[in-house]
Amino acid sequence: MLNFTIRRLFLSIPTLLFISLVIFLLLQLAPGDPMAQVPLTVPPEVKQKMREALGLGAPIHIQYIKWLHQFFVIEPAVFIDWLTAHSFLFGWLPDTQLSLVLDEATGEMVQRQRVISWQTRSPVMDIVIQRMPQTLWVVALSYVVGILIAIPIGIYSAYRHYSLFDQAGTFITMIGFSIPPFFTGPLLIVIFSVSLGWLPSIYDTTLVVNDWATFKTQFLQMIMPVMVLALQTTAQISRYMRSAMLDNLNQDYVRTARAKGLSESVVVMVHVLRNSMIPVVTIIALGMPAIFGGAIITENVFKVNGIGQLLLTALFANDLPMVMTLTFIFAILIVLFNLIADILYGVLDPRIRYD
Amino acid sequence: MTLKSTLLGAVAMTALAPMVMADGHTGERGRDGQLNIIYWQAISIMNPFLSGGTKDLEAASLVIEPLGRYDENGALVPYLAAEIPTIENGGVSEDLKSITWKLKEGLLWSDGTPVTSADVKFSAEYCMHPEGGCAQVSKFNGVENVEAIDDLTIKVTFDDPQPNPYGPFMGAQSPIIQAAQFADCLGAKAPECTEANFSPIGTGPFTVADFRPNDVIQLEANPNFRDPNKPAFAEITLKGGGDASAAGRAVMETGEFDYAWNMQLAPDVLAKMAEGGYGKAVSAFGTLVERLEMNLTNPSADLPAETRSTVAEPHPILSDFKVRKALSMAIDRELLVEVGYGQAGRPTCNLVPAPALYASENTECFAQDIDGAKALLDEAGWTDSDGDGIRDKDGEKLSILFQSSTNAVRQDFQALIKDWWNQIGIETELRNVDASVFFGGDPGSPDTFQKFYADVEMYANNFDGTDPQAYLSQYRCGNEPKPSSQWQGENINRFCNEEYDALLDDLAETGELEKRGAIAKKLNEIITKDTMTIVPLVDRGRVSVASNTLGGVVLNVWDSELWNVADWYRIKE
Numbered sequence: 001m002l003n004f005t006i007r008r009l010f011l012s013i014p015t016l017l018f019i020s021l022v023i024f025l026l027l028q029l030a031p032g033d034p035m036a037q038v039p040l041t042v043p044p045e046v047k048q049k050m051r052e053a054l055g056l057g058a059p060i061h062i063q064y065i066k067w068l069h070q071f072f073v074i075e076p077a078v079f080i081d082w083l084t085a086h087s088f089l090f091g092w093l094p095d096t097q098l099s100l101v102l103d104e105a106t107g108e109m110v111q112r113q114r115v116i117s118w119q120t121r122s123p124v125m126d127i128v129i130q131r132m133p134q135t136l137w138v139v140a141l142s143y144v145v146g147i148l149i150a151i152p153i154g155i156y157s158a159y160r161h162y163s164l165f166d167q168a169g170t171f172i173t174m175i176g177f178s179i180p181p182f183f184t185g186p187l188l189i190v191i192f193s194v195s196l197g198w199l200p201s202i203y204d205t206t207l208v209v210n211d212w213a214t215f216k217t218q219f220l221q222m223i224m225p226v227m228v229l230a231l232q233t234t235a236q237i238s239r240y241m242r243s244a245m246l247d248n249l250n251q252d253y254v255r256t257a258r259a260k261g262l263s264e265s266v267v268v269m270v271h272v273l274r275n276s277m278i279p280v281v282t283i284i285a286l287g288m289p290a291i292f293g294g295a296i297i298t299e300n301v302f303k304v305n306g307i308g309q310l311l312l313t314a315l316f317a318n319d320l321p322m323v324m325t326l327t328f329i330f331a332i333l334i335v336l337f338n339l340i341a342d343i344l345y346g347v348l349d350p351r352i353r354y355d
Numbered sequence: 356m357t358l359k360s361t362l363l364g365a366v367a368m369t370a371l372a373p374m375v376m377a378d379g380h381t382g383e384r385g386r387d388g389q390l391n392i393i394y395w396q397a398i399s400i401m402n403p404f405l406s407g408g409t410k411d412l413e414a415a416s417l418v419i420e421p422l423g424r425y426d427e428n429g430a431l432v433p434y435l436a437a438e439i440p441t442i443e444n445g446g447v448s449e450d451l452k453s454i455t456w457k458l459k460e461g462l463l464w465s466d467g468t469p470v471t472s473a474d475v476k477f478s479a480e481y482c483m484h485p486e487g488g489c490a491q492v493s494k495f496n497g498v499e500n501v502e503a504i505d506d507l508t509i510k511v512t513f514d515d516p517q518p519n520p521y522g523p524f525m526g527a528q529s530p531i532i533q534a535a536q537f538a539d540c541l542g543a544k545a546p547e548c549t550e551a552n553f554s555p556i557g558t559g560p561f562t563v564a565d566f567r568p569n570d571v572i573q574l575e576a577n578p579n580f581r582d583p584n585k586p587a588f589a590e591i592t593l594k595g596g597g598d599a600s601a602a603g604r605a606v607m608e609t610g611e612f613d614y615a616w617n618m619q620l621a622p623d624v625l626a627k628m629a630e631g632g633y634g635k636a637v638s639a640f641g642t643l644v645e646r647l648e649m650n651l652t653n654p655s656a657d658l659p660a661e662t663r664s665t666v667a668e669p670h671p672i673l674s675d676f677k678v679r680k681a682l683s684m685a686i687d688r689e690l691l692v693e694v695g696y697g698q699a700g701r702p703t704c705n706l707v708p709a710p711a712l713y714a715s716e717n718t719e720c721f722a723q724d725i726d727g728a729k730a731l732l733d734e735a736g737w738t739d740s741d742g743d744g745i746r747d748k749d750g751e752k753l754s755i756l757f758q759s760s761t762n763a764v765r766q767d768f769q770a771l772i773k774d775w776w777n778q779i780g781i782e783t784e785l786r787n788v789d790a791s792v793f794f795g796g797d798p799g800s801p802d803t804f805q806k807f808y809a810d811v812e813m814y815a816n817n818f819d820g821t822d823p824q825a826y827l828s829q830y831r832c833g834n835e836p837k838p839s840s841q842w843q844g845e846n847i848n849r850f851c852n853e854e855y856d857a858l859l860d861d862l863a864e865t866g867e868l869e870k871r872g873a874i875a876k877k878l879n880e881i882i883t884k885d886t887m888t889i890v891p892l893v894d895r896g897r898v899s900v901a902s903n904t905l906g907g908v909v910l911n912v913w914d915s916e917l918w919n920v921a922d923w924y925r926i927k928e
C-alpha cells in the first residue's frame with residue numbers, strides 16, 4: 001500500500017505539470033483583456049502602459065516559466081519563512097529568509113516577486129488564505145450537514161423500499177438535484193429575509209465569534225447558505241446511500257444473519273451499513289476538493305466572499321495569475337483526493353489490494 | 356399662565372424647532388456610529404493610480420483626497436486647497452501655462468504628520484513615472500514641471516497653454532498620497548507596496564482599519580480630519596460582491612445596508628424594491644450617453660484586412676447623410692428610456708448633454724417620424740423595387756449589421772430599433788459581443804468596438820470632469836482606429852471634417868468659459884444633428900439607493916459618489 005501511494009504521488013507530478021500547462025494555454029487563448037473594466041475615458045496608450053506594468057508584454061513561454069517558478073519555488077519559500085518566524089508550531093526554529101534576496105542597488109534584503117494578482121496588485125496566496133475560513137465554514141459545514149442528513153435518509157429509504165417515505169425522499173432529492181442554487185438562494189432570501197425578516201441576506205465576513213451574541217449572529221447568517229448547499233449534497237449522497245444499501249440488503253449474507261436470529265437493527269446498522277458505506281465513502285472523498293473550491297453561485301448569492309467568489313471576480317476581471325493559481329490549486333486537490341479515495345477503498349474493502 | 360405667555364411660548368417653540376432639526380446632524384465626530392455601504396463590484400485596491408475601476412476610485416475617495424473636487428453641479432470646490440486658482444485671483448497665469456495651488460493651513464495626515472507641498476509634488480511624480488503604469492496619467496497630460504514653492508504652495512507648469520488647467524490634483528482620479536508612505540513604491544515597484552496600496556494614509560474623513568481585497572473594507576473616522584465635528588459616522592463597513600439587485604434588496608427591502616452604489620436595474624425591478632419601504636433611489640445625470648455610432652467606412656468582409664473599415668473605403672450606404680438621418684428619425688427615444696432606464700435615463704440628441712454651459716439646446720430628434728424617414732430614404736434613391744419590403748438601390752439591398760455589447764438592456768434596444776428600421780424598409784441583422792471582448796481593445800480580435808466590423812454599433816461613453824475638450828477632440832481627422840495604429844484611436848466613426856477640426860483648434864486656444872461653451876456646442880451639433888455621425892439615444896444618469904434614515908446624500912456624477920461622505924448623518928426618528 002505504501003509503495004502504491006508513493007508511486008501514485010510521483011506519477012501525479014507530470015500530471016499536474018501537464019494540467020498547469022493546459023490551464024495556462026487555455027487562459028492565453030481565451031479572449032478578454034485585463035483592462036476591459038477600465039473606463040473608456042482612460043486613453044489606449046495609458047492602458048497599454050498598464051498592461052506592460054502587469055508583465056503582459058513578455059513572450060508566452062517566459063510568462064509560463066515565471067509563473068511556475070513563483071508558484072513552486074517562491075511561494076513555498078514564503079510559507080517556510082512564515083512558519084519559522086510566526087507560526088505556533090515551528091516558531092521556535094531559527095527564522096529562515098528563503099524568500100528574500102539581496103538587492104544589489106541598496107544592499108537590503110527584499111522579497112522576491114510572488115504570484116501577484118492583477119486586480120489587487122497583491123500576492124494571490126495571501127488572499128486565498130484570507131478567503132479560506134469563509135469557504136471552509138460555510139461549504140465544509142454544509143457538506144457535513146448534507147452527509148448527516150443524507151445517510152439516514154438513504155438507509156431508511158432502502159430499508160422501506162417503495163414506501164411512502166422512500167417515494168417522498170426520492171421526490172425531494174430529485175428536486176434538490178434539479179433546482180439550481182441561483183434559484184433556491186434568492187427564493188430563501190425573499191422568504192426569510194425580505195418577508196419574514198428573520199435572517200440576514202448578506203453574510204458578514206468580518207464577524208468575529210467571541211461570545212454568545214456573535215455566535216448567534218454567525219449561526220443565523222450561516223443557515224441559508226448552508227441549507228442551500230446541503231440540499232445539493234443531501235440529494236446526491238442519499239441516492240448513492242440508498243442504492244448501495246439496496247444492493248446489500250438482497251445479499252445472501254443478510255439472509256444468513258437474519259436466520260441466525262440477529263435483531264433487525266443489528267442486521268441493518270452493522271452488517272449491511274458497513275458494507276454499503278464503501279462506495280459512499282469514496283464518493284464523499286471525491287467530493288472534498290469541491291469544498292475548497294467553494295461554491296461559486298451560492299457564495300455570490302449570499303455574499304459569502306470565499307474562494308468561489310474570488311474565482312468568479314478574477315474571471316470577470318481577466319486576472320490571469322489569480323485564475324491560474326486558483327484553478328491549479330483545485331487541480332492539486334482533485335488529484336490528491338482521488339488518491340485518498342483509492343487508498344480508502346483499499347482500507348475499507350479487504351478484497352481490494354493494490355500491491 | 357396667561358394666554359399671552361402661552362402664545363409666546365408657542366412662537367418660541369416653532370422658532371426653536373428648526374434649530375433642533377439642524378442639531379440632529381451637527382455634533383461631535385462619530386456620534387452616529389456605524390454606516391453600511393454595499394458596492395456590488397467588490398473593491399480590489401485603494402490606490403486609484405493603479406486601478407482605473409470606478410469602484411476602486413470611489414472607495415479610495417473615502418480616505419485620500421485631491422486638492423479640489425467637483426460638486427453635484429460640476430462646479431469646482433476646494434478640498435485640500437485653500438481656494439480654487441483662477442485667472443481672476445491670480446492662481447492661473449495669463450498665458451494659461453501655469454497654475455499655482457495653495458494648501459489649507461494646518462492639514463494633517465491621518466497618522467498625525469503635516470501635509471506639505473512635497474506630498475503634492477510626490478503624487479505627481481508617482482503617477483507620471485514612466486514604468487508605473489499609472490491609470491490616471493492622462494490627468495497629467497502636458498505637465499512640464501511640478502514644483503513646491505514653499506511648504507504650502509505648488510506650481511504646475513504646462514508645455515502648452517491649457518484652457519482647462521484643472522487636470523492634475525482635481526477630482527477622485529487625482530488624489531494626493533503621502534510621500535513618506537509611498538516613497539519606495541515608485542515606478543515598477545508600485546505593485547510591491549501591498550500595505551500602502553491597501554491602507555493608504557490619507558486626509559479624508561475615514562481611514563482603513565481592515566482591507567480584504569474583493570470582499571470587505573472596514574474604515575474608521577480619521578482622528579485628524581480637518582473638521583473636528585465630522586464625519587458623523589464612527590465606522591464604515593464597505594461590503595462588495597454579488598449583483599445590483601441583491602445590493603438594492605439589502606438597502607430597500609431588508610434595511611441591512613444604508614447605501615448601495617450604481618443600481619443598473621430595470622426600472623420596474625427598482626420600483627418593486629422601493630415598495631420594501633426602507634430606502635429610496637437617488638439619481639443624477641452626467642455625461643454618459645448611450646448612442647449609435649455610424650460607420651462611415653466599409654466593413655465588408657470581402658475587403659482585404661488592410662483597408663476593411665478604414666478611410667480608404669467609404670461606406671456604400673451610410674456615407675449618405677440622408678440614410679443616417681432616416682435611421683435617427685425612425686427611433687422613439689422616449690420609449691427606449693421607458694423600457695431600459697426609467698428614472699435613470701432621459702432622451703437626448705447631444706453627445707455632450709451636460710454641464711449646462713456646454714450642452715446644446717438641440718431637441719429635434721425627440722419626436723419619432725417614420726413617414727419622414729421613409730420620404731428621406733425615397734429621396735436618397737432607396738426604393739423597394741422588388742416588393743419584398745426591403746429597400747434597394749442599384750441591385751443592392753438596404754441591409755445593416757448592428758452590433759453592441761452583451762447586456763440585457765442593449766439587446767432590448769437592439770430589438771426595438773430593428774423593428775423601427777424594418778418599418779422604414781431597412782433590413783437589420785443584430786449581433787452582440789461579450790463586453791470584455793467588445794471593449795477589450797485586443798487588436799487581434801475582429802469583434803472590438805474600435806475595429807467596427809459592422810455598420811452601426813451601440814454603446815455608452817462619457818468624459819471625465821466637466822470639460823469636454825478632450826472628448827470632442829476624439830473625433831479629429833486622423834484619430835481613427837486603423838491597422839497602422841494597432842486599431843487604437845477614439846474616432847470610432849472615422850469622421851473627418853475640416854470645419855470640425857478648425858473649431859477644435861479654436862477651442863484649444865480659448866480660455867474664456869462663455870466662448871468655450873459656444874464652440875463646444877457648435878462642435879457637438881456638427882457631429883450629431885448636422886452630420887448624424889453619432890446618433891445619441893439616451894442620457895444615462897446614475898442611480899444609487901440610500902436608506903431613508905441616511906441624511907446628507909448628494910449624488911454627484913462629476914466626482915466620486917462618496918465625495919461628501921463627511922457630511923452624511925443618521926436621521927433620528
